Amino acid sequence: MIPVAVDYRLTQPVALHARFEIRGFTALLGRSGAGKSSLIKALAGLNHATGTPWSGLPPEAREVGYLPQNAALFPHLSVLENVAYPLRGRDRFDRARALLNELGLLEFAARPATQLSGGQAQRIALARALAHRPKLLLLDEPSSGLDAVTRDATFTWLIDTLAARGVPALAATHDPGLAGLADWMVLLAGHKIIREDTPRNLFADPGSIAAAELLGFENIWQEGQTWFAARSTDFRVAANGREARIVRVRPNGGGLRLECAMPQPVVVQTENTPERFIPGATLFLEIAPEKLRRLRQD
Incomplete structure (x- = not known):
């Protein structure tokens, strides 16, 4: 798929300058209130913005599909009627039925939209968005309202479905x-794009404190003039290494979450639950050099 270059400036409802590329299925990662939804809506023509592509065109003139946070299916229509809604022509129901069949959703065709689970509704909403053959799909928090098991399965299905059809997406x-x-x-933070790359490269080298925070690194600390980041699972309790004092112990599944002072505060996830892991106790932590990420200050 050819990358889609985006360069948008928004002033309302949030001031934002976003310059990046959409490559295949692209995730726009940012905190709540950072402007992700505003940017998605701007690309769909629902928020005012200047830039490229499509700036100044009304929503109906843009070759995009848009999925809001909730599936936004019409509750008084069946699944087939929802998918056929954006289509025109006498054969629109035939085309909608063919699309549902292609996506493996034909069994839901006659079902009322109100009788779908969250994951099913999200898949039907995708079918409706794909019905008019968009050149780009925009998804606003597609996992919103889904439970943990449904969320991962639905998100993976979205990615695979769009890849098979050759449709790029921004989620x-x-x-x-x-x-x-x-x-x-x-990565979106501070009213601008701070980095873009493959997920593998970003997780291996976040680069900055702001990026590491967005990527979910639980441990970010400073030693001298250098900042580091590590995940709670990157540390290993060992016979020697970095000395740390346990501050708080919490159960976490079959293991423990240890909040420690090294003297910098760090969180360590361990599968072991020995009785010696108690507040005030001292232990030693090891971390492989390749798992210790060096950061630059923002």
Whole structure:
């Protein structure tokens, strides 16, 4: 797929300058209130913005599909009627039925939209967005309202479905785990794009404190003039290494979450639950050099 270059400036409802590329299934990762939804709506023509592409064109003139945070299906229509809604012509129901069949959703055709689960509704909403053959799909928090199991399965299905049809997509999300499934990741913070790259490269080398925070690194600390980042699972309790004092112990699944002082505060996830892991106890932590990310100050 050919990358889509985006260069947009917004003043309302949030001041924002976003310059980046959409490559395949692209995740726009940012905190709540950072302007992700505003940018998605601007690309769809629903928020005023200047820049490229499509600036100045009304929504109906843009070759995009748009999925809002909730599936926004028409509750009084069936699944087939929802998918056929954006189509025109006498054969629109035949085309809608063919699309549902192609996406493996034909069994839901006669079902009322109100009788769908969250994951099913999201898939039907995607079918409706694809019905008029958009050149780009825009998704605003596609995992919103889905439980953890449904969320991952639905997100993966979205990516695979769009890849099979050759449709690039931009999906706004605040979840670094979901963003990591994308082909390309764009990081939004401080009213601008701070980095874009493959998820593999960004997780391996966040580069900055702001990027590491967005990517979900639990541990970010300073030693001398250097900042570091590490995940809670990157540390290993060992016979020697960095000395740390346990401040708080919390159960986490079959293991423990240890909040420690090294003297910098760090969080360590361990599968072991020995009785010696108690507040005030001393332990030693090891971390492989390749898992210790060096950061630059923002």
